[in-house]
Amino acid sequence: MARRTPTIAAALAVGAAVLLTACGGSSDNSSSDKIKGAGEGSKSPSASASTSTGDGRPDVSVPADLHLNFDFDKPSDAAKAGAVADAENYIRALKHGIVKQNPDDPAYQFYSGPAASRYAKSQIQAWVKGGWTPTGTDHYFNAEANPVGASKSLLVTFCRDQAKSFGRSVKTGKIKYVSESLDDYEKFSLLMAPSKENSKLWKTQQIEVQGRVKECRG
Template sequence: MAALLLAGCGGGDGDSKAKDKIAGADTGETASASPSASASSSSGRPKITFPSGVKNVFEDTKSGDATKDAVLADSALSVNSVDEAIFKGSTSTEALGFYNAGKALSSSITYVQGYIDDGDTWVGETRYFDRKVTLSGAKEAYVTYCSDESKSFIKVKKTGKVKNTPTTADSYVLYHTTLAQNAAGVWQTTNVVSNRGAKECQP
């Protein structure tokens, strides 16, 4: 469930699941000094784990083009890395800095910290669909996609209470992301902009 942006709180309503799941989007941040991405020195990629009761489902994983498929795969891992940080209650997870860089990383950290400060996490399932890739040169790409948060909900860690909010147009979010391939060959998300309630993503 990405919301800041990747998601602060989408509508300012503490009882809303509209905490966009992708940290950083819509914050308008221009952080002059972004946290540096601590990519693993080895070729191994960090393992991302979710607790039971939560799931991100990514559609449109195959485009027929190997490069675009690699971009889509790392884009999904970027989303998952932010959610893993929320579940672990930490902004220093290995995956967060591995799959995100620049503005996307700094906004993701701010987003995750918002969940930590509020004592929240989320449960349920978020679906990502209509994912499209546009390549720009050899090492830059743009990915747009929609998210369906109608089946994911904010959960208060201390009490275990789940805030079951009704599905509205704001349960659907349009994302525009920029990715850059680093020296290790990882397509890192470097910028994210979201539009909650976008008509393009409505069912």
């Protein structure tokens, strides 16, 4: 079984120059989430507490065996704080879609512009096709939000450590455990823009994921 899901291109033409310039240049695109195939069995997970806010936002809860750890400091600037929070919600919504095994899950669509929606759908499809769902601890940290030119958009970047995140077979419940390596460390860059319909909602417009990032390994 392959160590990871099929690679899916993550630099989704922003006007590609906008995102890549904001990120400081082009990068090595290795955007696939880690899938670690069969191993030891596990119990069927129970649902964790919902992260739905009750203000019309979708449920992005995940099972209790999947821990999404967003170790982000809240920016003092309100716009930056909103963009970082909804970048987190986009990732949560993507994971929610994988857990639900639903490439058309409405949760990620709520937090996405067209390109980011296509990315999320392709990631979910890869997991569904392989018959896998995530388990373990997925750690995101070192979030920053910076303006993009003269627009209202913000570029949110953060690191990911997936060394303790694994794939569990939907059919058998078995987990594949793989030793930690540089492959576990990624850097995410999400181009965030405020929604025209809801001033409190920021949507991910574009996403780029760099693989094997030494600075995220610590």
